[in-house]
Amino acid sequence: MSIAYSRSGLEGADARWQRFFEILPGLSSWTVLFGMMAVGLLFPQTAAALVIAFNLYWLLRLAHSTIFLVLSYALLRAERRTAWRERLGRLPLLDPAPDEPRPSRWLHRQRARALHAAGESALDPARVYHVVIIPIAKETADVVEPGLRSLVEQDFPTDRMIVLLAVEARASGQVRADADALVATYRNRFLDLRVALHPEDLPGEARVKGANATYAARLAARLLRERGIPFDHATASCFDADTVVPPHYFSCLTYHYCLEPRRTRASFQPIPVYHNNIWQAPGFARVLEVGSSFFQLIEATNPDMLVTFSSHSMSFQALDEVGYWPVDMISDDSAIFWKSYLHYESDYRVVPMYTTLSMDVVADTDWIKTLRGLYKQKRRWAWGVENFPLIARGFLASRRIPLREKCAHMLKMFEGHLAWATWGFMLTIFNWLPALYAGREFSNTVMYFTAPRISGLIFNLAGLALVITIIMSQLLLPRPPTRRPLLLRLRHALEWLLVPFITLFFSAIPALDAQTRLMLGMRMEFWVAGKGGGKKEEVTGNQ
């Protein structure tokens, strides 16, 4: 389908629909918030009933999510022991090695069955190439090099990897010099490693990461063509500059790519974790980022509705056919999925990969800067709502995307953004609003006495989910770099008590901020998070 996945240059009905769908999420969130406030003040009994209904809904959603979190973590743990490189050696045979863990073998058989059912055969892994694009705007060598080194340390042959350091021309001299130095150091370790210097302010581009990555991807396309590598035999991975991948990442990606039916119509989503400096970051940042990883773990169990997030990989052919990343959007990670989904009119999907890749927690030199940095990062994530009007317009225009899919995606996205901006307020403030503003009339009702009791029971049950979450976080996190790891782990367990504060200030408010900006037409500039601060501190400490 030919739809410009951009808000630029729209006219007439398209422009009006775009504006309508830009306003809708913010307006809905504000309506819910003001509506609850008004109902709380005017009809406290109704508000208390609504709060009970909401709390129950939240509890069941929490229970549902916790079940899938546990399942997803079990799969991640099972796949952790999978020897991906050896599996590649066995392809195109579809039988798993007998010594592999049982869940891993089961997953493999599922994939093989799906491939067989599609009437396809596995691609020869020896013919697969990988393009890795690392956009750089402000990140110096100390942020970029660990990731680059992790690419060098892959168990996959690096002579089939092309790595492009996509450096902004407007970047500082130091950043550019660092990129050149890294290229000089690691050039011989890959099929190709070079700097793609993205010129400043190209026509039609905003100052966003997607524009930089697109410029580098076009260069990668030229390099692939020069080397005679077919695009359908190549993947493209766009990694944040601080992304560190495990040694088996590209073996795992190759395996999934080879075994996936209609592999050129898929993105491959690993589980992002924030382990690079997790133990150096402040407690609230640690809880927040573990929560983000959990969210992705839960999402991974629902591939039908999975959307790409942060660092991920995809078919290079698809990337080329859809015209690369949007060059005027901040949320390039999810936008590329939706752009592909609309381009192929629903014939595009995200394949979850039960492997991790690690990034930095936002951790600056002091708490205030870290708080500010985290807030801005979460607001940038919430700015993903900018996709909503584009997808909605795309759905209106497309006749081939099934109505059921359109409704499911729109509902999930709309509910997701609404929940993101309002649940924090509902749980931390509106729960107490009817009682706080209770007049004599309401305080003399059974509801006044019973509603807090029911909510209390609900929150106690939710405490069970919190306990499971704490256990899961302890399992997911790496070993603390200290002589007393138990103390640090205990501290981290207690840090989960910050959840109400985090839910309000680093989830609901940034999301409401982003939606309000979109509603009012106040576009956001791309902001590069001050990552790596924790690590710098660590180096200083060691010195």
Add this chain to the structure above:
Amino acid sequence: MKALRRALFYIFLVLYLAAAPTAILYALGYIYKPGSEHGLVQSGLVSIASTPDDALVFLGDSRYTRRTPAVLRDLLPGTYVLRLAREGSDAWQTLVEVKPERATLIDRVLLLPAGRATRIVHDAPIDALVDDPGEERLLLVHRKRLGDARVYDAGDRTIRPLLAAGDSPWADATVTRLWTVRGSPCALVHATARGDSAYLWFDLDDEDEPPLDITRLFPEPPDDVRWDPRADDELYTRVGERTHRLDLDAMAIFPDLAPPARGVALNRKRLYALTGSNTLVRVERDGDAPESNYTIPAELAKRLDDGAHHLHPLPDDVLLLRNEDGALLANTPPWVVLPRGVRALLPDTEEEQWLVTTERALGLLEVVEREDDNEEEDDEEEGKKGTEIRVRWLHEHPHPIQRVAWMHDNTHLLFSSEGRIWLLALERGGGGPPREIATLHRDGAFAFSERTGDVVFLQADRRVAAMNLLPPRSLIPLPSLEEEAE
């Protein structure tokens, strides 16, 4: 995974569809009572708390395992006998009506100590007991002699002479008039001795400070003297229809602060005066032009007589006027709240409830929405739109009521009558008829300290006695924000 997700979705959906309405219905009071007569019924509850707490709770024939404070839930509508029992306290009971969906709040039950004992706090005979100063202090006056006057501090239960130690030229003076203001720790005494007279200003908080002689601020005897407890460095005097302000710091008189007035009121540091032209004027303390005027409705003006009136500005722009005959009038239809007999209006400490006392009855003022819509248009011009002031009578006593005091966070009233002190519980205190507390001197003077829980009174033999009714307050009394700002 997909099948599991779908299965869980439907399970959770069914769970939600079942649990949410059930929880909401339960929160509204609906319960299921087995049996053909009951089925699904809407229940009520009773929230009960007592002072002191930890009392056994009996409702009807049931004894509850929970002790006060307790919430008794899932009660079928009806009338129950609610009883509380606690060792060391008098048994207490009341009739409580449980209504569907409603919560009955009886959260201020006062369990009186069993075998209440009185203790003598001042063994010498006393003529009069003045209970207003600062609510924590009492003035004990004997033989009208200033040197014999004592200050009883109910907070720390000590007693001391009103005049500081040492020779005072006024020790032999006779107290001819005495002014106090509720909530203020100060007292103004007019004393005469050997043909001389003086106006002496006492700050009872400062026991070492001699009284301030402010006689020169009174060139003529006042009809009335008032001050705001929040600003007791300035007094307002009334001489006929004239109102003056006296600045105690500057020792200066600011005469004729307000226009000639039929009545004045001090409210939140502002002076309100009702002029002869039936205009209510709010007067600035420096006597500058009035900040705002309010012409009282003509219908109300018609009902005012020519005499002086007590003004009572209430919240929400309600103005009450009380004349010398005790007629209580309001600036909202039907204008006359009570035609005669009102002796005093006594606000509670929060100024949320106003007690009306007549010779033999106690009632509470209520602002209610008026139901008659036809008059609405007229009312908007004439008075306050849509509200009516009524009196809800609490108790009618067979004998004249002498003194009344709020107590226990404004949920009870203490009053004296015919040589007895009575305790009357309001709604949250459980209601019911008044309970006799103690016998006292026939002049009925008593005082109550919320901090110590003591009621202090003159016995028949004129000795001052105290009886403890409430456990002492353990909280540190913090200054109010307003006091802080000052």
